[in-house]
Amino acid sequence: MNIRYSERTSKIKASEIRELLKLTEMPDIISFAGGLPAPELFPIDKMEIISSKVLREDGKAALQYSTTEGYVPLRDIIAKQRMSVAGVKASVDNIMITSGSQQGLEFSAKIFVDKGDIIICESPSYLGALNAFKAYQPTFIEIPMDDDGMDVDELEAALVKYPDAKMIYTIPDFQNPSGKTMSVERRKKVAKLAKQYSIPVLEDSPYSELAFEGNVNPSIKSFDEEGYVIYLGTFSKTFCPGLRIGWVCADPEILQKYIIVKQGADLQCSTISQREIALFMKEYDLNEHIDNIKEIYKRRRDVMLDSIEKYFPREVKYTRPKGGLFTWVQINENLDAAKILEEALKYKVAFVPGGSFFPNGGNLNHFRLNYSNMNEELIVEGMKRLGNVLQKCC
Amino acid sequence: MNIRYSERTSKIKASEIRELLKLTEMPDIISFAGGLPAPELFPIDKMEIISSKVLREDGKAALQYSTTEGYVPLRDIIAKQRMSVAGVKASVDNIMITSGSQQGLEFSAKIFVDKGDIIICESPSYLGALNAFKAYQPTFIEIPMDDDGMDVDELEAALVKYPDAKMIYTIPDFQNPSGKTMSVERRKKVAKLAKQYSIPVLEDSPYSELAFEGNVNPSIKSFDEEGYVIYLGTFSKTFCPGLRIGWVCADPEILQKYIIVKQGADLQCSTISQREIALFMKEYDLNEHIDNIKEIYKRRRDVMLDSIEKYFPREVKYTRPKGGLFTWVQINENLDAAKILEEALKYKVAFVPGGSFFPNGGNLNHFRLNYSNMNEELIVEGMKRLGNVLQKCC
Secondary structure (H helix, E strand, O other): OOOOOOHHHHHOOOOHHHHHHHHHOOOOOEEOOOOOOOHHHOOHHHHHHHHHHHHHHHHHHHOOOOOOOOOHHHHHHHHHHHHHHOOOOOOHHHEEEEOHHHHHHHHHHHHHOOOOOEEEEEEOOOHHHHHHHHOOOOEEEEEEEEOOEEOHHHHHHHHHHOOOOOEEEEOOOOOOOOOOOOOHHHHHHHHHHHHHOOOOEEEEOOOOOOEOOOOOOOOHHHHOOOOOEEEEEEOOOOOOHHHOOEEEEOOHHHHHHHHHHHHHHHOOOOHHHHHHHHHHHHHOOHHHHHHHHHHHHHHHHHHHHHHHHHHOOOOOEEOOOOEOOEEEEEOOOOOOHHHHHHHHHHOOEEOEEOHHHOOOOOOOOEEEEEOOOOOHHHHHHHHHHHHHHHHHHO | OOOOOOHHHHHOOOOHHHHHHHHHOOOOOEEOOOOOOOHHHOOHHHHHHHHHHHHHHHHHHHOOOOOOOOOHHHHHHHHHHHHHHOOOOOOHHHEEEEOHHHHHHHHHHHHHOOOOOEEEEEEOOOHHHHHHHHOOOOEEEEEEEEOOEEOHHHHHHHHHHOOOOOEEEEOOOOOOOOOOOOOHHHHHHHHHHHHHOOOOEEEEOOOOOOEOOOOOOOOHHHHOOOOOEEEEEEOOOOOOHHHOOEEEEOOHHHHHHHHHHHHHHHOOOOHHHHHHHHHHHHHOOHHHHHHHHHHHHHHHHHHHHHHHHHHOOOOOEEOOOOEOOEEEEEOOOOOOHHHHHHHHHHOOEEOEEOHHHOOOOOOOOEEEEEOOOOOHHHHHHHHHHHHHHHHHHO
């Protein structure tokens, strides 16, 4: 065969995380690699009731095609419930349903980015977003982070230096992979800069509701006066990822572009899944469900950080996330976390090497640990094994 | 706001069909516009049993993330059952699950087409595919059709004239919108040309199993010796579109590109929907279900064609589809079907004007009629009304 692919196809490669997820399917492995929620918290019995009810009440509509924008009652409840948690006043007209936030990420690049255009992102940033963006052949400008998230002075300097930049991408809460959270002051500044430099901000917010300490932070979107901020939400971390339901919240003018792109991409999300989530949120208290998740994840985070403290070499640095699913580990500069993974797999423990989270390369001496998917006992055992590997290598 | 979109976004517009679907939601309208299956045939009770069983047997896995390629037992049963109906020997390694065939269409353009590249397609062709392709800014070369489908001599002439063409797009069975079917001889020729000119053929096959007369035709893929044919299948017309489950069947080398693109696009399809369809096909006979659908649709087609004969002006031409969902009507050359739709809507009857099915424009004197979604009584009434409108306009 002698097939000629598009230029972009030759430039995109398989996501390291997805490839690594295959490793987590190996028997006996203790995996901190994926970003999987704890399946024991899925409301399986309630979903059975909900699923039957949706089919009995209006099965014909639930199994039929429906509109690209999404099921109106779901869009309505997202606008009222979830967006108000994020501090945003929104209506049905601001919401389009997506197949997880991943689809919102891909659409954003498609909508804003031509070949060679600049995307400004945090350094490091979410690998799955970077891979989705790469299909549109952008140039990435990485902005360093500290404990308060993206450095907004550096961001402004980049906006001055690159006035043609097309999009700012940020995960302000419990960032993937770093676990860091942007301060409220900086969120205000990002919203202000977006307006000042007429540049859309893509606010990726899968973890914001999983705040272990205090309230959910106000989103950047909550400080958006003119509609430059596009907010991506999802039920993957607060409910069930297997249903593949997320949303875009944006100004109606911008949202119209997402709707057109979604028409071409896959017509619409699953009709029945949309109705199930809407009915679940009507019949049960999703906030209560999220409270349960937070309690478990908070304990797992504590166990992981305690175990790192206990078993990892002293010189290893790591973040102390206030929510979400991940902590981020930095090892000696001359080490390559991918090599350490190879060694770790011999002891049946896995993580994601950090290199791929930096779109312009380098920084191989980092890795990401997930604490949501393994129970406390396995976290202790896994950290002990990983600690041994690190003691040997570092 | 002063947002700068990508070049492609300014060139794509909302699908006429999807916009028109909104009209079908108006009360009392008799709509032949959409491509909706008959919802009264959806196996609602069986789906309730299946859905409960999937959740009870392995709810944790059903609601969790899973692999991009799709659920192995579903890929396996598609390879064995559905692809053998299409005359293709396939295995799990040839199948990736997509969100309907629409997603397979969009991915194909993303994988093969750079700006300005040539896509060769039937004239007319499926509007939703054309819109998905347009996002990648191709040039379309339209190949005329006769009662045996795409004219393969014209196709070969185009391949000679445009040796850099990137993709041939065809719907060989009961084509959308024309209702025409490609002869077996031409299918063989298309497979041969693909190999000879090293060009991928995208075989879009949503309707092939809805053959009212005799067996399902052998697919173009069944004559593919070297892997140039990419087959798109879906459960949307043979089961339920609301679940959004389709598939790509391709050579593993090509399929790898689809898997990478899907990773970036939305990670994976709904885990639970995939398990539901796989279990349905294990516990029930999908072929029997398809037989029921065919029986009903065949009667509806007959009623529609009889009513056209009875109520439409003599000079109107129309196709006699041997399966699928659509017939295609040609009116006097100086008429614009979009204007006739405006008139028809006054009488509460709807169809899709044909102009948008021609990627390079023109041909306004056509429209598409769907016969799967309205019952026989409404088809007679709708055709009567439409006949009156046409008698006035023509």
